[in-house]
Amino acid sequence: MAILELRDLTKRFGATTAVDHFTLSVEKGEFVSLLGPSGCGKTTTLQMIAGFETPSGGSILLNGRDLRSVPARQRGLGIVFQTYALFPHMTVEENVGFGLEMRKVPGDERRRRIAAALDLVHLSHLSGRYPRQMSGGQRQRVALARALVIEPELLLLDEPLSNLDAKLREEMQLELRRIQQEAGVTTLLVTHDQSEAMALSDRIAVMQGGRLIQEASPFEAYDRPTNAFVSTFLGKSNAIDAHLEETRDDGAVLRCGDIRLAGPPSPARPGPVLISLRPERIELCDAAAAHVSGRVGERIFLGDQWLFKVETSLGELLVVRPNSGRREPEPGETVHLSWRTEHLRILAAEPAA
Structure with missing residues (x-):
């Protein structure tokens, strides 16, 4: 059953069409990547789902509910940005619990969910530290815990590993996949990194010029590309x-x-x-x-x-x-x-x- 449905989703900026009649369904518990070069429309698509951009046309359905008229703060989505956006004056525990506090979750329940989220990302022992005292990989896991603690229906990831060095990025790919599978959360990742998309995803949606070019499993997209662009973009x-x-x-x-x-x-x-x-x-x-x-x-x-x-x-x-x-x-x-x-x-x- 599809939890997220994008139907003919379109975004225009003046005479420029950034996303062109994009249609995609994401199943419950699935990990799907929007993959493509810079300027292909993948981040704009994510921003429309999150509520940061208003579509020019089409619809966004989450569990059958049309999100177009729902403000971003009321969509209940977990979002991890490229920069992590952690509060420097808050501890790890306070950062993770911020969304729960804004939602007026009672103290006992808030503490239980914070502890569970930190345990999921293997950071329980660092709950009292501040972001400046942590490595890039640890900060990335804090951002994940903060997104997951609100128990979102959908987790959106906007190139969350791009600021990490090559070795750490490879390690964090395995960690991110483990966390997503243990949490069982439906996830949509935006990335331009082909190896990242293939390592993490159940399905890849390859984009070019605002359009969906091929939607397939990583193996099928790599082994049976539909055109020359997919063939050369997904590996050598x-x-x-x-x-x-x-x-x-x-x-x-x-x-x-x-x-x-x-x-x-x-x-x-x-x-x-x-x-x-x-x-x-x-x-x-x-x-x-x-x-x-x-x-x-x-x-x-x-x-x-x-x-x-x-x-x-x-x-x-x-x-x-x-x-x-x-x-x-x-x-x-x-x-x-x-x-x-x-x-x-x-x-x-x-x-x-």
């Missing part, structure tokens, strides 16, 4: 210009310059298309088994893996290989590349600029 991808010559129930025939390739079945019509191929799906092989050969132009060590840029007749291809400790090809070497047919994704060609 090779986009290869091709011509779809024929498509049958058992597969497709593609031509890339002088090279003919077999592809998976595709609903696309014959004509110009793009082939999407993930770098980790490409394997090194013997010359006889190769789809294409090329010369290593660049080799980059990433710790747990190697990234190669290989110059081929299909263009420059990115190839990712796990760091196995064995010798890897060096710049200037000729390598032979292959892949499984089902790992190719045939996408509509991008319109000419």
